[in-house]
Amino acid sequence: MWSLNRVYRAGLALLAVAGLAGLSLSASAQQDPPKKPATQQKPPAKPRAPAAATVKPAPKEPAAPKLEALPPSQVGIGTLARHAFMVDPQTSTVLLFKDAETPMAPSSMAKMMTIYIVFDELAAGRLKLDTRFRVSEKARNMGGSRMFLELGSEATVEDLIKGMIILSGNDACVVIAEGLAGSEEAFAERMNKRAKEIGMTRTVFKNASGWPAEGQYTTARDLAVLGWHTIDDYPQYYKYYSETNWTYNNIRQENRNRLLKITPGTDGLKTGHTEEGGYGQTTSAVRDGRRLILVVNGLTSMAERAQETARLMEWGFRESTNITVFRAGDTLVEAPVWLGAQDKVPLVIPKAVQLTVPAGQTASPRVVVNFDGPIAAPIVKGTRIGTAVLTLSDNRTIEYPLEAGADVARMGVFSRVATMLQHYMFGWMS
Secondary structure (H helix, E strand, C coil): CHHHHHHHHHHHHHHHHHCCCCCCCECCCCCCCCCCCHHHCCCCCCCCCCCCCCCCCCCCCCCCCCHHHCCCCCECCCCCCCEEEEEECCCCEEEEEECCCCCECCHHHHHHHHHHHHHHHHHHCCCCCCCEEECCHHHHCCCCCCCCCCCCCEEEHHHHHHHHHCCCCHHHHHHHHHHHHCCHHHHHHHHHHHHHHCCCCCCECCCCCCCCCECCEECHHHHHHHHHHHHHHCHHHHHHHHCCEEEECCEEEECCCCHHHHCCCEEEEEEEEECCCEEEEEEEEEECCEEEEEEEEEECCHHHHHHHHHHHHHHHHHHEEEEEEECCCCEEEEEEEECECCCEEEEECCCCEEEEEECCCCCCCEEEEEECCCEECCECCCCEEEEEEEECCCCCEEEEEEEECCCECECCHHHHHHHHHHHHHHHHHC
16 A cells, blocks of 8 residues: 555655644643433524514625635645645645644544554454443543443444444443453553554554543644545445434434535544644545545634535645546556567556646656566566656656566577577677
8 A cells, every 4th residue: 555655755755844843742621522412402492483574684604714814834725724634645645734743632533543443353353343342430431522321331343433433432432442452541552553553653642532631642644644544444344434423322413524414525534622632623535536635623613623624625626636647557668578488578557647736737747667677587467577756747756566567488498598599699799
């Protein structure tokens, strides 16, 4: 999976340009408060009938902020968010970067790592969706967002997944952590180990839910890496992130990711909030086969989070596009073959090569093919032979593998002898 390493390199390159520095962070805020159960809500007051001659004007949509008045980003357009990172994972192109390597509170977006580890266990067969875990007193007493688990009850892994994603249940996270690792502290160690394995280089988890804790931090780039790994590694489970509501224990709650309903193509991932870190969200959307991942944090309200995230996602799709430079299987060059039944073998690119460019523009990268030749026969189709290095207009380089596009058998013994004699007797003349 090439893109994650490229996202990492792109982030570091941008970091060097921007001159960003890592800072320690301790959060001491509360997460999104849970919505009250429907059974506890007071009935709305009976509306008064309007006067016969009164016509109420239609409510006005809030005015979109003027782009020139927004705090600037190091890459891309200005945004109200304190931290922002948008990437096209198919091409590893960073479209938006604003203090995306500066540590920040992960809030409930930390739950994505807890969920990712659950997906790890499910895919490995060590866990099943109907596996049940018991609710401890610690889990039952968790504050903030909850799925209202009862002390001593048991919940299935599938219910806990939905509880963490849709309801942002802090209690569900504790049940999972204790069920898989014995304690939340031991589970946090596992979260940190897995984070490093997938390339989250500036993240430290202290608990399973993202509840504010001293020494717990992440970055917008790291959360984008986690989001992409979730989507790419476990598409069979990623579907849970697109569910808009869920009812558990007779309590119906809505997914706080409003973009699932208002922004076409949105299929995940997770919102979060702390008083110190503000409102944040990791979002992914796909249109016409193209996916974008966006992370924002440091917004001032749920409404501002939804509006700003939707605006940035629309900008990303509108102002950029992907073009195909090479299709899968395209031949880039024919390499000479030594002692083969054919004297050349095509070198092909195994996967399509796409580049992200501003909408309406094209790209003509310079391509350099590297291989050690002539290539000795026999050659098996699909064997990696060399690399293609694409140099873009901004002097960035991207490297792709090249493979043999055909089988090439070895020459018969007499042909080999004749070829070798010819080479040693006359090769010096060439």
